[in-house]
Amino acid sequence: MSCPSATLVVWTSAWLHGAAAADDVLDALQVWAELHEVVADDDGTATALDLPGPDESPAAPALLLAALRRTQAGDGRLVLPVPGDVRGLGGNGPLNACALRAGQAVVLPDAGVGIVPRLVADQVIRWTVFDLPSATPPEHVPIGEAEHGLAGAMRQAATTLVDLDVARHRPNVRKEIENAVAAQPRLAWPTGMPPRSLRVLQRATEVAAILEVAAGDAPGGAVSASATRARAEALRPLSDAVRRARCAAIDEAVRVLSDHAGRH
Structure with a gap:
């Protein structure tokens, strides 16, 4: 099957290039869950992106889109990590561990962030935003x-x-x-x-x-x-x-x- 990260990658890229509206991105995510929420994994990332930190109440995903616009994020990449292949996630940090558990992640190298979805309740997906370390780019396969x-x-x-x-x-x-x-x-x-x-x-x-x-x-x-x-x-x-x-x-x-x- 496809996954929420694939949906977010394609739709945010279309939106950032003016080929879709912000509401289109949010509507496309609804197939995966009725409610989506966003938090930053650490206080530094929260401050840099003006997102709620790990101890704060999550925000609506529109706030994430606004953050990506401010950082002039370029095109995202889909990463589907498995044990032994975590290219694109930048070492053994929290992004790596969370993405491995989820089996998926979005990486936005220009913005310096990685984003991982997790089902936290029935019909509720939480997107956690991580700092993206200097990472080997995901393998590009034609x-x-x-x-x-x-x-x-x-x-x-x-x-x-x-x-x-x-x-x-x-x-x-x-x-x-x-x-x-x-x-x-x-x-x-x-x-x-x-x-x-x-x-x-x-x-x-x-x-x-x-x-x-x-x-x-x-x-x-x-x-x-x-x-x-x-x-x-x-x-x-x-x-x-x-x-x-x-x-x-x-x-x-x-x-x-x-x-x-x-x-x-």
Whole structure:
């Protein structure tokens, strides 16, 4: 599935380039939760950005947009960290730890901040703003390369399902995959969102659904520890391909939307 960070990256980039209104950004986030709130992780970041600190009541996300405008934030990047790959987050600080727990983050190098969403209550997402240390930029993967890798991952996913004998234990596996895809939220994107990005995001969702089903245990089934480890190892390259594809699709969307805005 996509994630709140991807929505924020694309819509804030469109807004900063004049291709969307602030209300459009806020409306797009509603698919993820009814209420969004913002705090800074530390008092220094709070003072620099005029945001509430960690011991203060959270603010509405409109205050975050105002802060990004004041700092002349450039285009954001989506980061989907996993243990062993936290490029773009700048070392072992609090941003790194929080993003790893969430599995996602927005980084805005020009503004020097990283932003991580967390579900803190039913239908409430809190966005925490961190100082972004000097960080190795997230890997840039051309969308063509990511799309090719994802196509290979889809073929490998089908083979892996056979190798893991998933169908024998779960006769309705195809329906499970379809249901997993259908359960994803219907996202709104800015006008001018490149079709190639949308296609890659959709394919990534389909592969992720296959991975979700393949990684789960059959109802009432017992899987040995060794079998579980073997399954995780078999699926890891496919998961990496999904992460790379999602980030590449969002990067491409930001690039196209920014270029389009610059020509008008």
